[in-house]
Amino acid sequence: MGLLVIPALAALLAFGIWAALALSAGWLALVIVSGLLLLVGLYDVVQRRHSVLRNFPVLGHLRYLLESIRPELQQYFIERNYDGRPYDRDTRSVIYERAKGIHGELAFGTELDVNEVGYEFVVHSTAPLEPDEAQPRVRVGGPDCTRPYDMALLNVSAMSFGALSGNALRALNAGAAAGGFAHDTGEGGLTDYHLENGGDLIWEIGSGYFGTRTKDGDFDPELFRDKAAHPQVKCVSLKLSQGAKPGIGGVLPAAKVTPEIAAARGVPQGEKCVSPAAHRVFGTPRELVEFIARMRGLADGKPTGFKLCVGSRLEVLAICKAMLEAQVTPDFIVVDGSEGGTGAAPLEFEDRVGMPLTEGLITVHNALVGVGLRDRIALGAGGKVATGIDIVKRLAQGADYTNAARAMMMAVGCIQAQMCHTNRCPVGVATQDPRRARAVDVADKSERVRRYQEATVAEAQRIIASMGLPGPHALTPDMLHRRVDHADVRSYAELYDWLKPGELVAEAPEAWAADWAAADPDRFVPVRSLTTATRRGDLV
Ligand SMILES: Cc1cc2nc3c(=O)[nH]c(=O)nc-3n(C[C@H](O)[C@H](O)[C@H](O)COP(=O)(O)O)c2cc1C
Numbered sequence: 001m002g003l004l005v006i007p008a009l010a011a012l013l014a015f016g017i018w019a020a021l022a023l024s025a026g027w028l029a030l031v032i033v034s035g036l037l038l039l040v041g042l043y044d045v046v047q048r049r050h051s052v053l054r055n056f057p058v059l060g061h062l063r064y065l066l067e068s069i070r071p072e073l074q075q076y077f078i079e080r081n082y083d084g085r086p087y088d089r090d091t092r093s094v095i096y097e098r099a100k101g102i103h104g105e106l107a108f109g110t111e112l113d114v115n116e117v118g119y120e121f122v123v124h125s126t127a128p129l130e131p132d133e134a135q136p137r138v139r140v141g142g143p144d145c146t147r148p149y150d151m152a153l154l155n156v157s158a159m160s161f162g163a164l165s166g167n168a169l170r171a172l173n174a175g176a177a178a179g180g181f182a183h184d185t186g187e188g189g190l191t192d193y194h195l196e197n198g199g200d201l202i203w204e205i206g207s208g209y210f211g212t213r214t215k216d217g218d219f220d221p222e223l224f225r226d227k228a229a230h231p232q233v234k235c236v237s238l239k240l241s242q243g244a245k246p247g248i249g250g251v252l253p254a255a256k257v258t259p260e261i262a263a264a265r266g267v268p269q270g271e272k273c274v275s276p277a278a279h280r281v282f283g284t285p286r287e288l289v290e291f292i293a294r295m296r297g298l299a300d301g302k303p304t305g306f307k308l309c310v311g312s313r314l315e316v317l318a319i320c321k322a323m324l325e326a327q328v329t330p331d332f333i334v335v336d337g338s339e340g341g342t343g344a345a346p347l348e349f350e351d352r353v354g355m356p357l358t359e360g361l362i363t364v365h366n367a368l369v370g371v372g373l374r375d376r377i378a379l380g381a382g383g384k385v386a387t388g389i390d391i392v393k394r395l396a397q398g399a400d401y402t403n404a405a406r407a408m409m410m411a412v413g414c415i416q417a418q419m420c421h422t423n424r425c426p427v428g429v430a431t432q433d434p435r436r437a438r439a440v441d442v443a444d445k446s447e448r449v450r451r452y453q454e455a456t457v458a459e460a461q462r463i464i465a466s467m468g469l470p471g472p473h474a475l476t477p478d479m480l481h482r483r484v485d486h487a488d489v490r491s492y493a494e495l496y497d498w499l500k501p502g503e504l505v506a507e508a509p510e511a512w513a514a515d516w517a518a519a520d521p522d523r524f525v526p527v528r529s530l531t532t533a534t535r536r537g538d539l540v
Contacts, residue, residue, distance in 0.1 A: 003045070010038060016031035037058055044057035044060065096411075098452045115486060117486070119482070121481055122392060122393070131464070137152065138150065141331050142331045144328070144331075145302070146300070149234040151400075153402060154181065154391055155181045155401065156172050156176055157403035157408070158185065158403075160185065160187055161191045161264050162265070163430060164429060165429060165436075165440060166437060168428070168445075171445035175445075175450040176200060177197050177199035178446065179449070182234065184403065185201055185203050189210045189265045189266070190233070190264075198232060199232070203227065204238075205219075205236070207249055207280070208249070209281075210264070210275070211264060219281050228300070236303075240288075241308045244341055245353075246353055247277060249274060254272045257273050285521045286325065288306075289323050289329075292305070292328060305332035306334070308335065313367070314527060317519035318521055319521075334381070336360075336382045337354075337356050337360055337361075337381075338383075340357075343430060357383035362398055366398075367504070369498075370505070372502035378400045379400050381394040382405065386407040388459025392475065393480055395472050397477065408452070411449045413429055478491045478492065
């Protein structure tokens with residue numbers, strides 16, 4: 001049937017030629033259009049790449065056209081306020097409105113189904129308090145830190161120069177400077193874009209050690225010492241993994257390694273830039289914590305920590321054992337959830353690898369409590385934190401503070417086009433194309449970042465006050481509730497184990513005992529059954 005287009009176009013062309021000759025020259029338009037379409041149709045039939053065009057010449061192009069505008073059609077006409085992904089329209093609208101200084105309020109009541117399994121809510125008090133005007137701060141800095149930092153409740157999560165444009169970074173950092181919160185550099189190096197507006201920085205290094213690497217790709221301690229000494233660098237962070245792509249590194253194609261990127265990362269220009277899956281500076285939990293101590297020494301006592309997406313509880317416990325044995329603790333740990341974002345990652349990793357934030361955060365919090373080290377280590381959480389209730393929820397689950405990446409991108413103008421990996425970001429936020437990046441007006445967008453952070457934290461404080469609590473520190477798991485089936489609602493205190501301080505070391509509870517016993521400070525082994533498998537392998 002589809003192939004009938006060719007004779008139909010040929011007939012139209014013949015008719016057009018006859019009409020142009022016999023009737024009027026106006027019919028030439030039909031000759032040109034039908035002639036061109038016939039050529040396209042003939043090409044479609046003989047080409048071999050697209051089966052649909054071979055069977056449906058000319059008409060098949062409609063499929064490609066509609067598919068190319070599918071995300072826009074979906075976002076503008078089809079998605080409902082509460083079911084867009086990764087961020088629904090309601091959430092995006094609240095971010096945009098708060099960033100613009102407009103009231104992020106809605107009329108007529110919730111659109112959520114409060115009877116749906118998985119629905120969550122916090123308990124308010126009949127005697128609510130007035131929220132604090134000032135933003136609360138969380139002290140980051142354990143006993144070995146000589147320059148503690150007071151972290152805001154919501155900060156800019158790691159996003160590198162390379163993933164984001166220079167103007168987007170300028171806006172984020174200027175917003176952080178104006179609002180008094182922290183901005184994580186991401187693993188792509190400490191660049192002028194991060195530095196020129198004076199905002200507080202967490203300098204992150206990943207497995208590529210960009211910005212502090214030797215020619216061979218090793219960690220360069222001298223470079224690290226020099227850069228960590230910058231007064232804007234308030235904390236230094238080692239990235240172990242990221243929720244959207246845990247366990248894999250990344251590749252920046254040669255074409256994207258511009259002179260600027262090459263300089264920022266300390267890699268050769270025009271050559272493929274690889275961040276390996278694993279670190280060279282450590283291979284065991286003990287070496288990891290020893291490297292943290294080394295970083296802190298080189299950073300002259302600034303708060304030093306690491307970021308990870310939790311894979312297995314066993315490895316978290318192994319790191320805790322290493323901390324106890326080496327007598328070294330990081331000053332902070334940031335837990336990233338598998339629901340977190342990225343500039344580019346394979347679908348399988350985005351969807352199915354790594355622990356979601358709720359489980360990861362509760363695991364790390366419990367492990368630290370269980371080994372009696374929780375009070376030395378501040379716990380950050382990242383993974384779709386966008387509104388005040390997201391902050392409150394994560395604090396109730398054990399975090400001390402939160403970070404947001406994509407919500408901050410939206411405050412800078414991101415429209416969730418999900419094109420970060422193409423270099424064709426329509427709003428200039430996640431691109432290295434200078435013509436697109438010029439769309440980001442730094443002065444305007446930095447003010448949006450400041451307003452968004454301020455309004456979101458204010459909303460979190462308002463929720464906390466409505467719960468009758470004096471501040472974020474008073475949040476506990478029993479205040480957060482989840483519907484587990486149509487007739488039953490449970491608090492997080494009931495849903496998860498919550499260890500007592502030092503309990504793992506004194507006598508691990510049954511549910512933790514086997515993992516605690518198997519955790520080895522000198523080996524990363526993600527699951528206990530692997531130990532068995534190795535033993536079986538030995539027998540073969
Ligand atoms: C464009 C983009 C770039 C990112 N780059 C980094 C990075 O360099 N280092 C890192 O640790 N995480 C990186 N992330 C992950 C974020 O820091 C964050 O952990 C994750 O997106 C979860 O936060 P969100 O859900 O608020 O986006 C990136 C995320 C995005 C969206």
